[in-house]
Amino acid sequence: MESKFLLIAALLTGTFSFAQNKTTQVTIEGSVPGVKSGYVYLQKFQEKLFSSVDSVLVKDGKFKLRSTVQLPEVYGLTLDNKKAPLFLFLQNTQAVKVVLDTAAYYKNSTVTGSEAQALFDKVKKTLDLKIEELIAANPSSIVSAYVLYRNFSYRLTPEQIRQNIDLLSPSLHSTQYVKTLEKLIVTMDKVSIGKPAINFTANDTQGKPVKLSDHFGKYLLIDFWAAWCGPCRKENPNLVAAYEKYKDKGFEVFGVSLDKSKENWLKAIDKDGLTWTQVSDLKYWASEPAGLYGVRAIPANFLLDPQGKIIGKNLRGEELHKKLEELLGSGSAEVKKSSK
Incomplete structure (x- = not known):
């Protein structure tokens, strides 16, 4: 019986092509309903924190930002650097369109032009997410690496993390998420049951x-x-x-x-x-x-x-x-x- 993630993959016309960490110029064009002016900030995600890397002025509720970014990667869009942004998954794309809804932490915002974003939006709605099925269906997607890192690293044993990393395409092994997981495996072994506590x-x-x-x-x-x-x-x-x-x-x-x-x-x-x-x-x-x-x-x-x-x-x-x-x-x- 096919898993729901295999069905998701079919809906998204197959597995993503191999990701490569490369610098690419991406155009992000969008609108901000109800906002006439201000700035939209592009942020990069690093170790559970976002930091601004670019910005653009909003004119009459619209904006267009051209920025050189590292792909594949998770970015954020926000009008306020002090609040959580809209998560923006960028992979094999050079242009995306965004409707940035400012209500409820951008919950009702929409993104088109990014297959990775479409997969992430589907994953968010899945209640019984099984990480191994997600990775098996999408081994080359930045979403698989991110979800393993962000949502499952604290639930799994070092052995299980290793098994899931091995399911990912080698093209994702140089991403910050897999690098962090590799270090985490070593750390988790040092603080496993039966080991002496690390002093600090x-x-x-x-x-x-x-x-x-x-x-x-x-x-x-x-x-x-x-x-x-x-x-x-x-x-x-x-x-x-x-x-x-x-x-x-x-x-x-x-x-x-x-x-x-x-x-x-x-x-x-x-x-x-x-x-x-x-x-x-x-x-x-x-x-x-x-x-x-x-x-x-x-x-x-x-x-x-x-x-x-x-x-x-x-x-x-x-x-x-x-x-x-x-x-x-x-x-x-x-x-x-x-x-x-």
């Missing part, structure tokens, strides 16, 4: 350097989170409950924030009642501790035994309570020593 130093809320290893000696949960992360804030009450229940039995939490605003970080700590040690380098997704642990999505956590060995990953909700009950549920205030 980061500043606490007072700007004082704190070492992770200074907190070894108890069962320690390294909690990666951020004030801007909705799922993190939703999980915080559960983490607070676990901390209150087990802190006198040998459990500690070490919070690592991926915030970029110290003010917002401190407000969230206070509002959510996070009374354990908190550190952050305020570098957002460029967070050095997050990079050391291969964190691609938050909330994320690593549970360490008293010797600093990783014994659990991404324990949330009831699962965290069950693990702590297993380790510390005897009622004793003494820390159980794990075997070396």
